[in-house]
Amino acid sequence: MPIDVLLGLQWGDEGKGKVVDYIAPKYKVVARFQGGPNAGHTLVMNGEKHVLHQIPSGIFRPDTINVIGNGVVLDPAVFAKEVLALEVKNVEVKENLFLSNRTQIIIPTHKLLDRASEASKGEQKIGSTLKGIGPSYQDKFARQGLRLGDILSADFDSRYEALKLAHISLLDGSGFDQQELNEMETQFFESLEKIRTFKVVNTEYLLNDCLQKGQSILAEGAQGAMLDIDFGSYPFVTSSSTTAAGACTGLGIAPRHIRKVIGITKAYCTRVGSGPFPTELNDETGEKIRKAGQEFGSTTGRPRRTGWLDLPALKFANMVNGTTEMLIMKGDVLDCFDEVKVCTAYHNEAGQVSEELHYDMARNISRPILHTLAGWPEGLASADSWDSLPSNFKSYCLFIEEKLGVPISFISTGPGREQTIVK
């Protein structure tokens, strides 16, 4: 049986959590393959909201096995808090969750390094979530990180101490609060105790055994294609491979097992943090979208930047991911407009029209060429099938499908599980 990969096609926050939760019953396993506590995946069930950061979004489905893969960087303290929040809601976590022993650990000084790095960049800061993502991936690739399997070994504390001291020597110039570090460390070691009671295993064997037994797997992406370390709007990106290929290295699964690549996009664009955003609306329209879409970060609470849908960026994302189907989220947020716009190409700095994304978007400003379509002020709320959707919204979807050449299979009309239309 195959593995399907579900991932964001934009700058994150497309609605991955909602969709994974919705389609999880079709799969035996839901597995996270990259990112860490920078992610914030929101699930809304019976009007109640739950935000997951590191635990896969299949955790609310009692028959689903959830896996935190080797490609993830895990913050034990955030993990312990997430587990507690789920246990309070009587969600079975311990039985249904497996953690890879190869998963990199975010230690407290990674977060201090993240903060110091951003502070040193001033105006050029990435706008990181400050969760220690960049520094922990740096240690992974420098071949000096600590992994979850290591917490079971006798020399873990001394290896931790050595890595911490190496970090402190880097931090010396920028100074840090020893008291704060002490408190973070207390929490860190308490959280490791909790993790020791979980199943920390060779998840590559578990996942490949599932495939061999004919059980299907859903790989849950975090962030989105435009934040990918290679293909995103570098350097304003995250530090992992958010695209489909990342699912193979982040889980230990061969490319030949991938069946569908399910790409998620909002009906418009958002971005949180710094960096280029060609269709950004720094005006009343942008504010209206932010308000209607409640566009505030699920992890940091920061206001998200908003703009019209960017088709050249989506086309690029579909190309590098091999997207086989697209899901359109939050079309209801645009209910408040009589007309909506979509970027179909850019004017580059030389004044030429181009549909290609510049490799260095940050230094080469592209001005969007916008196409206007009729809005759907009657709203999506009452629709429960493709046929009952407002005809202008259907035209909007068909326009996107036609321009991108990828079918739309699913439409989300609101945050709730039930506000979902399969096309």
Ligand code: GDP
């Ligand atoms: P993720 O990181 O991709 O999982 O997305 P987030 O959870 O960070 O952000 C998506 C937000 O949009 C959450 O608050 C969801 O509850 C909400 N949401 C998801 N789908 C829809 C939708 O179709 N309409 C509206 N209005 N909200 C949605």
Ligand code: IMO
């Ligand atoms: P989900 O999974 C939106 C952004 C940050 C920043 C940049 C680098 O919820 O879609 P990092 O903390 O990784 O060093 O930050 O990436 N970013 C996200 N934006 N959604 C996310 O995750 C994000 N994870 C990181 O805002 O611009």
Ligand code: MG
């Ligand atoms: Mg999010």
